[in-house]
Amino acid sequence: MSEGGTFLLSITGQIEFAEVMASAGSAFHCKYEFCSGPDWKIIGGLEAGITQIANVVNNNDRVVFNYPIDVQFKSTNPYGWPQIVISMYRGMTLEGYGRTHLPIRPGNHNLIVDLAKPKASSLLGYLGSFFGYQPELLQPKMLATTAGNNLIRMENCGSINMNFNVVSQGFLRLGYDFGDSN
Amino acid sequence: MAEVHIIGQIIGAREFPKQEVFCKWHLQIGNNWRVIEGKKEGQTQVSSSQFTEACNWSYPIDIHLATAGIKGWPKIYVEVYHLDWLGRAHLFGYGLITIPTSPGRHILNCYTWRPTGNLRDRVVEYFLGGGQYIKYPDLIFSSEKRYKMSTEAMGVVIFELDLILRNFNNYGVEY
Amino acid sequence: MEYINEHPTKSSGIYRCPDNIRNFRVRVKIKENTNTNMKAKWVEKEFLWQEKHFSFSQKLFYKEKPNCFTELDLHYHNLVAEVDATTDDILFTYIDNEDSCHELEATETCNSLLNAMETVELRQSSADEVEDEYNFNKSLQKLLNSPFIRKNVAQMCIMLDLGFKPSVSFCILRQHENGIIRTKNERVLCTITYDIRTKVLRVSPDFTTTQPYRLDVEIEDGRSFYYFIEHASKLMPESMEANEKTLIKKINDYKSITAARILADPFRVPSKNKLLVFVFLEILSGKKFEYPHVYVQYFVDLPDRWFCAESDVLSGRTQICKAINNDGLLHFGHCVEIPLEYNFMSVHGTDCIKCPYIYFEILSKDSWDRYRTEGLTYKALPICTSGSFTYNLNCFRFTSKGPISEMRRYFLGDCQNYNDVTWIGLPTDYEKKILNKYGTETIATGELKVRLNVIHQSQAFIENLRGNGKHRPKPRIVFEKLESSTLIKSVEQVIKEFKNAKKHLLEIRESVLSSTGS
Numbered sequence: 001m002s003e004g005g006t007f008l009l010s011i012t013g014q015i016e017f018a019e020v021m022a023s024a025g026s027a028f029h030c031k032y033e034f035c036s037g038p039d040w041k042i043i044g045g046l047e048a049g050i051t052q053i054a055n056v057v058n059n060n061d062r063v064v065f066n067y068p069i070d071v072q073f074k075s076t077n078p079y080g081w082p083q084i085v086i087s088m089y090r091g092m093t094l095e096g097y098g099r100t101h102l103p104i105r106p107g108n109h110n111l112i113v114d115l116a117k118p119k120a121s122s123l124l125g126y127l128g129s130f131f132g133y134q135p136e137l138l139q140p141k142m143l144a145t146t147a148g149n150n151l152i153r154m155e156n157c158g159s160i161n162m163n164f165n166v167v168s169q170g171f172l173r174l175g176y177d178f179g180d181s182n
Numbered sequence: 183m184a185e186v187h188i189i190g191q192i193i194g195a196r197e198f199p200k201q202e203v204f205c206k207w208h209l210q211i212g213n214n215w216r217v218i219e220g221k222k223e224g225q226t227q228v229s230s231s232q233f234t235e236a237c238n239w240s241y242p243i244d245i246h247l248a249t250a251g252i253k254g255w256p257k258i259y260v261e262v263y264h265l266d267w268l269g270r271a272h273l274f275g276y277g278l279i280t281i282p283t284s285p286g287r288h289i290l291n292c293y294t295w296r297p298t299g300n301l302r303d304r305v306v307e308y309f310l311g312g313g314q315y316i317k318y319p320d321l322i323f324s325s326e327k328r329y330k331m332s333t334e335a336m337g338v339v340i341f342e343l344d345l346i347l348r349n350f351n352n353y354g355v356e357y
Numbered sequence: 358m359e360y361i362n363e364h365p366t367k368s369s370g371i372y373r374c375p376d377n378i379r380n381f382r383v384r385v386k387i388k389e390n391t392n393t394n395m396k397a398k399w400v401e402k403e404f405l406w407q408e409k410h411f412s413f414s415q416k417l418f419y420k421e422k423p424n425c426f427t428e429l430d431l432h433y434h435n436l437v438a439e440v441d442a443t444t445d446d447i448l449f450t451y452i453d454n455e456d457s458c459h460e461l462e463a464t465e466t467c468n469s470l471l472n473a474m475e476t477v478e479l480r481q482s483s484a485d486e487v488e489d490e491y492n493f494n495k496s497l498q499k500l501l502n503s504p505f506i507r508k509n510v511a512q513m514c515i516m517l518d519l520g521f522k523p524s525v526s527f528c529i530l531r532q533h534e535n536g537i538i539r540t541k542n543e544r545v546l547c548t549i550t551y552d553i554r555t556k557v558l559r560v561s562p563d564f565t566t567t568q569p570y571r572l573d574v575e576i577e578d579g580r581s582f583y584y585f586i587e588h589a590s591k592l593m594p595e596s597m598e599a600n601e602k603t604l605i606k607k608i609n610d611y612k613s614i615t616a617a618r619i620l621a622d623p624f625r626v627p628s629k630n631k632l633l634v635f636v637f638l639e640i641l642s643g644k645k646f647e648y649p650h651v652y653v654q655y656f657v658d659l660p661d662r663w664f665c666a667e668s669d670v671l672s673g674r675t676q677i678c679k680a681i682n683n684d685g686l687l688h689f690g691h692c693v694e695i696p697l698e699y700n701f702m703s704v705h706g707t708d709c710i711k712c713p714y715i716y717f718e719i720l721s722k723d724s725w726d727r728y729r730t731e732g733l734t735y736k737a738l739p740i741c742t743s744g745s746f747t748y749n750l751n752c753f754r755f756t757s758k759g760p761i762s763e764m765r766r767y768f769l770g771d772c773q774n775y776n777d778v779t780w781i782g783l784p785t786d787y788e789k790k791i792l793n794k795y796g797t798e799t800i801a802t803g804e805l806k807v808r809l810n811v812i813h814q815s816q817a818f819i820e821n822l823r824g825n826g827k828h829r830p831k832p833r834i835v836f837e838k839l840e841s842s843t844l845i846k847s848v849e850q851v852i853k854e855f856k857n858a859k860k861h862l863l864e865i866r867e868s869v870l871s872s873t874g875s
Contacts, residue, residue: 005609021233037219037244044373047555076609078187078346079219079246099240101189104344105287114194114238116229138497144242149227151204151265156231156238176187178346179286183617184624216619248616251625252635252812257692277690280637282745283810293642293688295678328691329652334679335642335688353624356743356813 005076007170008043011102013163015051015067018088020095020115020158022056028063028095029053030160031087034071035144037080045071069164078104078176083144086160088115093134096157099143103166105178111162116154184350185218186247188256188281190343192226193289194238195262198274198337201230201237205339206261209245210278210323212254220245228265243343252355256281259322260339262294272311275336276322282345284357290341295333367570370563374556378511380590381406381558385448385515385546386569387584402448403589404515406551411437412449412518412543429454448546451514509554515547517582519574544572547586564588629816632699634740637810638715640675640691641747644684645803646731648721651687652677653805656718657695657738658779660711664698671695677722685803697740713738716778717805719752727770730754732802735782739811747808753781753799 015030022028033048051067073082082102088095096115103109118135120126125133142149171178195203208223226239247256259278263271275294282288297314298304307313316322316331350357374381386401404410411419411433418424419437519542550559562570569583627633640653656672657665665671675691697713719732732752739746755774756762765771777784783792 005613076612077219077246078189079244081189081244083242099242101191101242101244101344104189104346114236114240116227116238116240143240146221146224146242150225152227153202153265154227154229156229156234156236175348175351176346177285177348177350178344179284183620214620214622214625218616218619248619249624250620250622252633252814253625253694253696255635255637255694255810255812277688278692279690280639280692280694280808280810283635283637283812284744288745291641293690295676295688295690298679323692328676329674331676332650332679333676333688335681335686338688352819353626354814354816354818356815356818 005174006074007076007168007174007176009073009075009082009102010167010169011072012068012070012165014069015065015086016161016163017062017064017066018115018158018160019062020088020090022059022061022063024056024059024061026090027053027055028088028090030065030067030089032069033085033141034082035085035141036073036075036082037077039077040073040075040080040082043072043074047071069162085140085144086113086115087140088160093132094136097137097140097143098160100162103164106166106168109164109166111164113160113162114156115158115160116156119153119155121153184249184353184355185348186249186256186281187346187348188220188243188245188247188343189346190243190341192239192241192243192260193340193342194229194236194240196235196237196338196340198237198262198264200264200274201235202228202266203230203237203262203264203274204228204271205239205241206263207243208259210257210259211247212251214250215254215256216248218246218248243341255283257323258292258341259319260292260294262336262339266311270311273313273315276316277339278322279341281343285345285347287342287344290343292339292341294336294339296336297331298334365565365568365570367562369559369561372558372560374551374558376593378406378551378558382589382591383515383547383549383560384587384589385584386587387448387517387546387582388569390571390581390583400447404450404513406549407452407511407513408450409433409436409452410449411440412447412516414518414543415449416440447518449516449518451516453511453513510550510552512551513549514545515549517544517546517572517584519543519580544574546572546584560586562586626816626819627698627814630701631815632701632817633814634697634699635812635814636695636697636738636740637812638693638695639808639810640689640717641806641808642689643687643719643803643805644680646680646685646687646719646721646752647802648723648729648731649680649685650677650723651680651719651721651731653689653691654718654720655693656716656778658714658716659697660713662700663711663713664700666696666698712740714779714782716782717750717752717807718773718778719803719805720772723770728772729766729770730772730774732805733778733781734805735779736807737782739809740813743811743813745808745810747806750805750807752802752805754802756798756800758798 015032018028018030020028030051031049034042036042046069049067049069051065054063054065056063069084071082081104083099084102086098088098094117096117098113098115100111100113103111118137120129120133120135125135137143192205192207195205204226206223206225209217211217222245224241224243226241229237229239231237245256257278257280259276261276262274264274265271273296275296277292277294279290279292282290297316299307299314303314322328347357382403382405384401384403386399388399389397402410415433416437419430419433422434425431425434548561550561551557552559564587565585569585572582572584574580574582638655640655643651643653653675654672655674659665659671670693673691673693675689678687678689680687699710701710714735714737716735717733718730719734721729721731723729732754734750734752736748736750762771
């Protein structure tokens with residue numbers, strides 16, 4: 001039960017599938033974590049996770065994960081609304097990062113998150129990319145906090161589909177209005 | 183005192199002449215507005231794509247504002263730049279949008295334009311890059327002096343914003 | 358006779374423990390299931406977090422000084438010396454700093470990918486909280502300082518000691534007693550893992566409710582045990598909980614008070630009987646006009662009883678934009694804020710509220726400074742409901758049948774060849790009943806895309822919404838609401854005037870009486 005000036009947010013859903021340029025025989029897995037503001041606290045559920053290894057049989061097939069996401073938050077303030085940061089790997093090399101805010105209005109939402117991977121910033125790295133060198137971010141969370149992502153070159157490479165159900169409690173009582181669904 | 187939460191993202195850019203663009207955005211508010219939490223401005227990373235025309239940033243925006251009036255409703259002003267292989271930044275456009283006034287989810291297109299010069303300027307720009315910049319950004323937000331400029335159309339920056347309003351009903355505001 | 362029907366499956370329970378883990382207690386009750394008629398007794402023991410209990414075999418082991426090599430072993434040697442060595446404890450624990458504890462939980466890694474994945478995960482979780490400013494050097498330093506896999510979890514295993522088993526296979530521990538090699542025979546009852554960073558406790562298998570778990574000891578013996586795992590931590594006393602709640606409430610109240618003080622002035626509310634309509638106009642883009650260098654001029658026409666505080670925003674002009682690509686695409690991105698006021702007390706009888714119009718003139722200027730009208734269009738401002746509206750307005754321009762006007766337009770330019778732009782719509786002071794525009798020739802030109810955001814504000818809405826402040830009532834047709842409040846106001850006014858009149862009458866009567874009386 002929410003008390004005082006707090007409201008609760010419960011999000012269930014799944015990472016459904018990813019559409020990337022998948023060649024037959026490649027194996028993908030995904031990691032996700034949440035990043036939220038200072039007034040937010042996770043009170044239940046899974047905070048982070050790694051999916052299973054999904055193999056691709058035909059070229060350009062969808063990479064299906066169907067990985068469950070289930071988390072409950074408590075907060076006093078919509079500032080710092082939680083974001084989910086997803087890192088997708090092909091084998092052991094990075095395939096891309098994706099970041100999105102969790103949906104705000106209650107109901108069912110289908111989100112398509114674009115993936116991007118960093119490009120090498122030096123000439124040596126550029127030559128290395130022909131041999132499989134793929135730079136990674138030290139902390140994928142910085143995509144969510146935007147601390148220091150000036151002038152990083154990134155390349156878009158696909159998208160991930162996710163489906164969420166959002167239930168909130170105590171929001172309207174505090175006077176917030178988040179509009180009708182359109 | 184009423185509060186406005188702007189939570190969303192700059193999805194990306196479309197139809198710019200070259201890829202590898204990044205965007206600087208600023209929030210413009212009136213005198214009776216204050217930013218309680220959140221950044222008023224920011225800069226996205228540089229994005230490009232190998233096989234499609236897409237240029238997606240997915241840059242998060244999260245701002246908490248307090249206000250004592252409707253006048254001066256926030257606007258977002260963007261400057262789009264292109265980062266070439268030598269690391270120079272060329273201006274690719276200016277744009278301005280008003281934050282919507284009704285709560286809920288909005289997908290907004292920000293149409294950008296860039297000032298053009300005369301023929302000589304354009305030839306120089308073709309070879310060396312650069313081009314004309316606006317010295318005082320006031321020209322962009324205020325509407326009175328705009329007619330002096332001659333510009334050309336550039337691409338579109340797409341925003342996806344969710345708006346949460348609080349306590350506006352107590353002051354008789356209908357949105 | 359106890360007949361236990363179902364055996365619950367052993368699955369892990371995951372709990373969050375924000376409080377100190379040292380207050381955690383677990384109680385295990387175990388009983389051997391024998392087929393004989395002799396009733397076995399329940400053996401019960403409580404364990405604190407990371408509390409070391411020794412089994413019989415361990416006691417024997419650590420008692421011998423030559424067996425102890427490491428510091429931990431010596432420490433245990435001292436502990437065992439204090440404890441009574443003869444009691445037969447079948448329940449004991451392995452705690453975090455012992456290797457055997459981690460060996461029991463080690464998963465078999467079947468391929469190199471799985472191995473590598475575990476490495477990747479743990480390195481991720483050992484990153485500290487993200488600071489505001491990302492510092493590449495600091496982050497790299499952290500990674501270099503802790504290159505090895507360090508699990509951030511503390512573990513504890515509750516074990517069952519089944520005594521010695523004479524056997525020649527698998528020697529884990531050798532106990533030399535009378536030269537017979539004995540092997541350790543113990544089973545894991547319960548594994549408790551606590552992640553210090555996320556404060557998540559994992560109890561595997563989970564706490565039992567009503568039915569005990571069953572443990573079967575394979576290999577020859579065929580013994581089986583039933584055991585309960587119960588959570589036995591003491592709960593926080595009521596007073597502490599109440600204190601915590603009041604403290605949290607105080608902090609929240611303080612926060613909301615400071616937030617409310619951030620602005621000096623209170624929210625500006627219009628005076629009574631006034632309706633404020635804020636229109637945020639954005640001229641977005643245009644396309645398919647004839648000449649390339651185009652700008653837009655707009656003009657808002659206000660009918661009676663509408664006022665505008667800043668009259669200079671009622672008309673304006675965008676920058677000149679050069680059209681690109683085949684469609685002749687133009688981007689303006691021009692934003693204007695227009696605050697309008699409507700005074701609705703002056704509504705008498707059945708007068709309808711007239712709507713303001715906005716007129717757009719699209720003009721082009723070329724390098725010879727010739728100005729041409731590219732298009733004209735108008736729209737009624739959507740003031741009856743608030744919200745966001747995007748319009749694609751189609752434009753036309755005036756022409757005439759002969760070739761002369763087109764040639765004039767080409768050579769000289771034909772800017773604003775009309776007297777009054779409101780002619781294209783409905784002029785606001787048009788009184789006649791029939792509108793006849795026959796005879797004027799026009800041709801269609803391009804399109805203009807415009808977005809309007811409208812917000813209404815009035816004191817009348819406060820009264821309406823105060824009752825059910827939770828949700829916005831629908832439909833949001835502004836003037837319906839206003840009308841109900843004007844009715845009330847007019848009734849109030851009538852009553853007020855009646856009271857004044859009555860008071861006046863009484864005064865006159867008194868003065869008359871006093872004058873006649875005196």
